[in-house]
Structures are given as structure tokens and as C-alpha cells.
Amino acid sequence: MTENNTQIQAKVAYQILQGFEKSYRWFTRITRGAQERFEQAQWQETHKAVKERIAIYEQSLSDVVAEIYQQIHPxxxxxxxxxxxxxxxxxxxxxxxxxxxxxxxxxxxxxxxFKHQRIDDSLMFVLPSRCFLPGRDREKVINAFDTSGTVRAMMESILSMYRFNTPFVDQEADLQSLDRALRQRLNREQLASVHTVELLKPVFYRSKSAYLIGRICMPDRTLPFVIALVVTHDRRLIVDALLTHRHDLSVIFGFARAYFMADTQYPAEVVAFLQELLPNKKHFELYNSLGHYKHGKTVFYRNFLNHLANSDDQFEAAPGIRGLVMAVFHLPSYGIVFKIIKDEFPESKKITREHVKECYRLVKMSDRVGRMADTHEYVNFRLPRHRVSQPLLDELLDVATSSIELTEDEVIIKHLYIERKMTPLNLYLDNETDETKIRHALNELGLCIKQIAAANIFPGDMLHKNFGITRHGRVIFYDYDEICLMHERTFRDLPKSDDPYALDTLSVSPEDVFPEQFEHFIVGKRHLKAILKELHPELMNPNFWRAAQEKSRRGEVQHFTPYDASKRFTR
Structure with missing residues (x-):
């Protein structure tokens, strides 16, 4: 008997759901392994797991689509x-x-x-099928702790609830540090008013840290409550810090950091709880932080459509120096920039379009250590034509015409990246007059370059226009077309000679890099060069780069705490 459409639809719908659930089980299995990798200090395995988990989605998607083609002729x-x-x-x-x-x-x-040609809510979930009401499954993702006793008793209860298969170096010292830190944050009256401490059940693992994340509830306000843990080289546990300021939590969930491993079957409830702690974070950023980057793209697009419906400004070229590889534009009222690969690159850029895409994939798969902006890739991204300024449209048609398709009502961009908006560092330094802030920004620039190198990434083009500065004053790298792994470059000394033509006659390969020349082009103005060189002289020393290269070769994984070093407990 021939199946009717209703039967086929039910069967295909079931195939898609089965494919999703298989993918989520795979995702969960990798995520649950984070605790053992943390306890055993298996840092190389941790990085492999991050890459494997990101790759799951595309593999699962390909499998399901192949099954559907076996079932029907779409x-x-x-x-x-x-x-x-x-x-x-x-x-x-x-x-x-x-x-x-x-x-x-x-x-x-x-x-x-449909090869992404159809963005239609009648065919797909451009809008969600239902509104999620936070709270229904809250007890499934939250542990609540008794605050009627002493601070010390509550801390003991927390550490006994979240158990690890590795001993503490000195649990008594950790409990004293936690007690002292909370008493320094809240006075006696405030402590007495605390009626609940709630912690998310999943532990949040990333790189060499684990976080217990929750909040302190008082009658008139709530505060973040985050216990940060690390494992020593001999695989013993230390409580590193207690964080109770939103700024610290915001930085931990920053858009330039690797995704957490946090095991939950109720991601919407976890994200809703985090949103209450971090009201300035967008929903899509929080989904991204949990590793659900594909859903983060969906939520971003919904947020974007909502913003378009409630604004009337026009898309225009982004502030800053025009890039040689990317055309970058923004909507002034929206905190995102849009990047399109240009059709042609100047002779100085000996790269291809596919090379640029590979560089962006490399960053996606790397530990971004809080210094490289996360990006999301879209195809056939649609903008209302009347919202695109004519100068921008003219520019895009001039430099990226192969990526642009025009209809009467829309500008369709065949391939683009989105990225969080930041102030370009060159514009910041041009306009800032406070010497303390200038020194801070240049110190951040040097730290950014060093930490990217420690993550086994050579930034390539280190002109300061390729870095941005966040509202928290953190410098982030965002131009990836010349990045590579550290072992792909040879860091060489400049020849020592009185001959002014010595460098001209030096045999140089495309992989050769001369760090002693960095001071001439990272920043342009003389007084800025002097400050950078004073703060980070190592950047201009080939030995620094060779040492970083050797650490990467040995598989050493560096650890950078996202919170200020002053918050760490002393031992």
C-alpha cells in the first residue's frame, strides 16, 4: 500500500527528531567527560573534546539529510x-x-x-513555536542551600554537594578563604538578610577551571555567587576565588572565550537563570557560551529581526580603516558588525577566499582565551533594501559583488560573518587623552598578543587597527585572515651588520618572521610605540616567540584566569 503524505510527514519528522536526539546524546557524552578530564588534568584531551563537540552538529545534520533523501525526493x-x-x-x-x-x-x-534559499516561517522555525516560561523546570537545574546557619556551614554544604574524584590540597584553608571573602563582600546586616543561595546543578568546565555558578538572594537584590576551582599539576583541587560582582561573571561569559562544558538536559532553564544573573547578555550569547552555537545563531537572527522591526536607522560602513580582505558594516543602533569577504585582495595579501574561511574555522575550533572574538557564519543573509544606505550598497557592489544579490525589496548576502561590535583600538587611541587609559589599552594589547600566542595562534597582521577594545577595557583581536598555528612560522633574528643593505640580501621565506620589526608597525605613533615597548619588550624579541613556539610544540596548555588576579585567594 502506498503511504500517504501524512504518513510520510510523520516518518520524516521522526527521522529529524531522532537525528537531533542522537546528536544531543553525543554532545552530552562529551560534555559529561569534562569532569574526569578536569580531575585528571588532561588538558590536551580537553582541547580535543572542544573540537569534537563543535564538529558533532554538521556530522549529525549530514546523516539526517542523507536519510531523508533515501526516503523521499524533496x-x-x-x-x-x-x-x-x-x-x-x-x-x-x-x-x-x-x-x-x-x-x-x-x-x-x-x-x-533548500540550500538556504528559503527563509520562511511556514517552512521552518524562523520564530519559535512557543514561548518558554522560565521556572517550570527550575528545580531540575538548581540546588538551593540553607542560609539559616553560619557562612562556614553553608560553604561546607556546597563543597560536599559538588563532589570531585580528586582531593583538595587544603579544604580547611579553602573554607576559611570562602568565609572570609563573603564576609568582606557583605556586612553583618546584609548577611543576616540572605534568605537563599542558589547554584546551578551543572558545573561549568572550561580549560583548566571549573565554576559553580549561582546567586545570593536578599530581599532587595541578588548578587552573583561563583566559586572558581582549579586543579594543580599533581591533580589536587584548589578553590581559587569567590566572585560576587556582575562584572566578573560577565567577563567569565565573555564573547571571546571558549564554550563551557556544562551538562544539562534543560538548556532553556539554565539560560533563563543565567539571563537573570546577566541581564545585559543577550540570549544568543548565553546559548553560545554553553556550546549550542547553532541555536545561538537562530536566537541571534530572531533578536536581529526584532531589532529591525523596532528601529529605523540604516546600515552603513563600520567606523575605522577599511580592511584589505573584509568589507565591514554595521547598524549604528545594534551591537553587531557584519563582515563580507571581498572579491579581490591586493598583491600584499597572498591568500585566497578559502584560506580566509579556514582561518575563521581555526579560531572557532581554538581556545580563544578571552582574546579572540567569536564569529558566526551565515549564508543568504537578508537585509531590507530600504535600510541599506546607498553609499554602503555602492561599496559592497564594488568590492564584494559576487557575494551580493539584489531583489526589489532585499539585499541578499550570500556569505558573511557576524561579530560583536567593539571600538577599533586605533580609533580609541586616537581619541583618548587620559594617559592612564592609554597605558592600560597598550598593556592590554601586549597581553592580548602574548595570550593568543600561548594558545598556539600566531596573529599574523598585528596592526592595532585589527584589535578592538570592549566597554570593560579589554583588548580583543578580530582580524583573522593571516593567522596560523605557531609551528607554521619561523621566528628569526635580524642580521647584525653595519651594511645598510644586509636585510635586502637576506634570504627570506614566506614563513619567516622578524619580531624585532614589530615595534615599527603594531602601533604607529612614536609615543605609543615607546609605551608598548616599555610594557612588553618581549614582543620584539625572537627568543620570546621561539619559547612560546616550543611550549606549544610540547603540548603545554597555558592557563589564564578570566577574572582579575586580585580576586584569587592567596596561599
Whole structure:
């Protein structure tokens, strides 16, 4: 008997859900392994797990789409079939704990089938199928602790709840440090008013740290409550800090950091709780931070559509010096920049379009150590034509015409990246007059370059225009077209000679780098060069780069705490 459309729709909807759930089980299995990797100080395995978890999505998506093609001929189906398929898929999601992620997976399947030519809510979940009401599953993601006793008793209760298969170096000292830190933050009256301390059940693992994340609840306000833990080289546990300021939590969840490993079956509830702690973070940023970067893209797009509907400014070229590889534009009222690869590069850029894409993939797979902006890749991204300024449209058609398609109502960008907006460092330094802030920014610039190198990435083009500065004063690298792994460069000394033509006759390969020349081009103005050289003379020393290269070769994983060193407990 021939199956009717309803039966086929139900079967395909089930295939898609099964594909998603298989993918999520795989994702969860890797995430759950984070605790053992942390306890055993398996830092190389930690980095491998990060890469594997990012790759899961595309593999699962390809498998499901192949199964669907075995079941049906998609392009022989009419509109009604796809509308019915969406309805059938919605029926499978009743009370599903990851319904929002499943909807994004469904979108990816439809996008792959239609080659991302159809962005239509009747075919896919451009808008969510339901509103998520935080709180329904709150008890499934939260541990609440008794505050009627002493601070010390509460801290003991917390450390006994979150158990690790590795001993503390000195748990008594850690408990004393936690007690003292909280009493320094809250006076006696405030402590007496605390009625609840809540911590998320999942531990948040990233690189060499683990975080217990929650909040202190008082009648008139709540404060973040974060216990940061690290493992020593001999695999023993230390409480490194107690963080109770939103700024510290915001930096931990920064957009330039690697994704957390945090095991939960209720991601929407976890994100809702985090949003209450970090009201200035967008929902998509919090999903990204948990490693659900594909759903982060979906939530961003919804946020973007909502912003478009509630604003009227026009897209225009982003402030700063025009790039040689990317055309960059923004909507002034929105905190995102959009980047398109240009059609042609100048002779000085001996790279290809595919090389640029590979560089962005490399950053995605790397530990960004708080110094490299996360990016998201889109195809066939649509802008209302009337919102694109004519000068910008003219520029895009001039430098990136192969990526632009025009309709009467839309500008369709065939391939682009989005990235958090920052103030370009060169503009910041040009306009800042406070010498203390200038020194801080230049110190941050040097730290940024050093920490990227410690993460096994050579930044390549280190002109300060390729860095941005955040509202917290942190310098972030965001231009990736010349990055590479550290072992792909040879760091050489300049020849010592009285001959002014010695450098001209030196045999130089494309992989050769001369750090002693860095001072001439990282920053342009003489007094800025002097400050940078004073603060970070190592950057101009080939030995520093060779030592960093050797550490990467040996597989050493560096550790950079995202919070200020002054917050760390002394021992």
C-alpha cells in the first residue's frame, strides 16, 4: 500500500527528531567527560573534546539529510508537504526538554535541503513555536542551600554537594578563604538578610577551571555567587576565588572565550537563570557560551529581526580603516558588525577566499582565551533594501559583488560573518587623552598578543587597527585572515651588520618572521610605540616567540584566569 503524505510527514519528522536526539546524546557524552578530564588534568584531551563537540552538529545534520533523501525526493514535494512536515515535527516536541534546540536542528535540515534559499516561517522555525516560561523546570537545574546557619556551614554544604574524584590540597584553608571573602563582600546586616543561595546543578568546565555558578538572594537584590576551582599539576583541587560582582561573571561569559562544558538536559532553564544573573547578555550569547552555537545563531537572527522591526536607522560602513580582505558594516543602533569577504585582495595579501574561511574555522575550533572574538557564519543573509544606505550598497557592489544579490525589496548576502561590535583600538587611541587609559589599552594589547600566542595562534597582521577594545577595557583581536598555528612560522633574528643593505640580501621565506620589526608597525605613533615597548619588550624579541613556539610544540596548555588576579585567594 502506498503511504500517504501524512504518513510520510510523520516518518520524516521522526527521522529529524531522532537525528537531533542522537546528536544531543553525543554532545552530552562529551560534555559529561569534562569532569574526569578536569580531575585528571588532561588538558590536551580537553582541547580535543572542544573540537569534537563543535564538529558533532554538521556530522549529525549530514546523516539526517542523507536519510531523508533515501526516503523521499524533496524537490518533488509541494509547499503543502513542507507545511505539513513542520506541523508533524511540532507534534513530536510536546514537553521535549530541548525543544528549542530541536527546532534549530529542524531549521538546519530544511536549510540544507533548500540550500538556504528559503527563509520562511511556514517552512521552518524562523520564530519559535512557543514561548518558554522560565521556572517550570527550575528545580531540575538548581540546588538551593540553607542560609539559616553560619557562612562556614553553608560553604561546607556546597563543597560536599559538588563532589570531585580528586582531593583538595587544603579544604580547611579553602573554607576559611570562602568565609572570609563573603564576609568582606557583605556586612553583618546584609548577611543576616540572605534568605537563599542558589547554584546551578551543572558545573561549568572550561580549560583548566571549573565554576559553580549561582546567586545570593536578599530581599532587595541578588548578587552573583561563583566559586572558581582549579586543579594543580599533581591533580589536587584548589578553590581559587569567590566572585560576587556582575562584572566578573560577565567577563567569565565573555564573547571571546571558549564554550563551557556544562551538562544539562534543560538548556532553556539554565539560560533563563543565567539571563537573570546577566541581564545585559543577550540570549544568543548565553546559548553560545554553553556550546549550542547553532541555536545561538537562530536566537541571534530572531533578536536581529526584532531589532529591525523596532528601529529605523540604516546600515552603513563600520567606523575605522577599511580592511584589505573584509568589507565591514554595521547598524549604528545594534551591537553587531557584519563582515563580507571581498572579491579581490591586493598583491600584499597572498591568500585566497578559502584560506580566509579556514582561518575563521581555526579560531572557532581554538581556545580563544578571552582574546579572540567569536564569529558566526551565515549564508543568504537578508537585509531590507530600504535600510541599506546607498553609499554602503555602492561599496559592497564594488568590492564584494559576487557575494551580493539584489531583489526589489532585499539585499541578499550570500556569505558573511557576524561579530560583536567593539571600538577599533586605533580609533580609541586616537581619541583618548587620559594617559592612564592609554597605558592600560597598550598593556592590554601586549597581553592580548602574548595570550593568543600561548594558545598556539600566531596573529599574523598585528596592526592595532585589527584589535578592538570592549566597554570593560579589554583588548580583543578580530582580524583573522593571516593567522596560523605557531609551528607554521619561523621566528628569526635580524642580521647584525653595519651594511645598510644586509636585510635586502637576506634570504627570506614566506614563513619567516622578524619580531624585532614589530615595534615599527603594531602601533604607529612614536609615543605609543615607546609605551608598548616599555610594557612588553618581549614582543620584539625572537627568543620570546621561539619559547612560546616550543611550549606549544610540547603540548603545554597555558592557563589564564578570566577574572582579575586580585580576586584569587592567596596561599
Amino acid at each position: 524537490h518533488q514535494k509541494d509547499e503543502a508537504f513542507w507545511h505539513g512536515l513542520k506541523s508533524a515535527f511540532m507534534d513530536t516536541l510536546d514537553d521535549h526538554p530541548q525543544f528549542e534546540l530541536a527546532e534549530t536542528f529542524y531549521n538546519s535540515v530544511i536549510g540544507r535541503i
